[in-house]
Amino acid sequence: MPILTDLDASHWMEPDEVPRPIVAFGAEMSDIGGFELDFHRHAKGQLLLVQRGALSCEVEGGLWIVPPGSALWIPGGALHAIRATGALKGYNAFIGFDVAVGLPQACRTVSVTPLLRELLTRAAHLPYLYEEGGANSRLVAVILDELAAARVEDLHLPMPGDARLRKVAEAMMAAPADRATLTGWAARAGMSERTLERLISRETGMSFGRWRQQLAVVLAVKWLADGASIQQVAGDLGYESVPGFVTMFRKALGTSPGRYMAERHAR
Known part of the structure; x- marks a missing residue:
């Protein structure tokens, strides 16, 4: 799907309603004063990868900072709020519960390897209803492996x-x-x-x-x-x-x- 810019919702679909194990897209915002999403939750787990700028995210008892080169993993069902204060560029992926069983059950800020970044870039260019099986299923499997093995970073403030x-x-x-x-x-x-x-x-x-x-x-x-x-x-x-x-x-x-x-x- 295309890169979403400045909260353009014209190409948006609710990730929980997409019957695929992973739904990914790129996001880019100019410095328009930032944005804030109030507390909400998704059935699917969410991975927020930042390439430029920074995000802060409050998740059930903690504040997490996501600088460039890092990603935040939010387990499915976790109540969270997101805030960005300036220009931002990155990728967002929603991962179904059935394939996320081996991933952490709590939030984590993790270091992003070049491989994980390129995998998410590839996944973000797939159509929402991409064909399952073959290369696409292998792509999802490697993303999950890379995320599970990612190094945890101490960018968490307990609240x-x-x-x-x-x-x-x-x-x-x-x-x-x-x-x-x-x-x-x-x-x-x-x-x-x-x-x-x-x-x-x-x-x-x-x-x-x-x-x-x-x-x-x-x-x-x-x-x-x-x-x-x-x-x-x-x-x-x-x-x-x-x-x-x-x-x-x-x-x-x-x-x-x-x-x-x-x-x-x-x-």
Whole structure:
């Protein structure tokens, strides 16, 4: 099918209604202020591959960032919302439950190999009701093999369900440059430090400091993918110096911000 551009729905068919094991298409958006899809779900599993720009996706208890060179796997039936803030290019594939049984039962951000990217490109050029059997069935089988073997990336931010803690998390996400201490955030939430620390550990599996660092990492990756400079990102996250931000980023993802993005755009 053709590449969908700027949310053009003229060639759209509801993937769950297409009687094929995989329904794939390309998508390209100019920088028109982004788009947002409110919470919804599909019976089929969904694979979102990003080649340019970045997506953020909230899925039942977590926030996931998808930069260039990565893909997000969303199992069938999972409630999710998607947001993009700028220009975006990539591929989207919906995979039927009957063939996705060997795939993860939880969301994953995964690294995209050149083979997986080319397979999805090929699948996106098939008609909706492509002929099954032969080469097309083998294509689907290899896509599933590549997805099952894809390397998982740590671009996930657990989101708390507790209402008080959710307000704290949302405030921190809205103002990531605010470097208030655990004591300060606890006071704003009307709870003790011990209660805040206990709640965030129970709800996210992380300490307050670890969750805050992961928030900085996922926001940094998203902003860098949207075209922000390293200096801008460091400032927006409240770092007093660029080296301090680079050190944090390197410890979290194993490489510098500049090299991280350069490697992704080279994929």
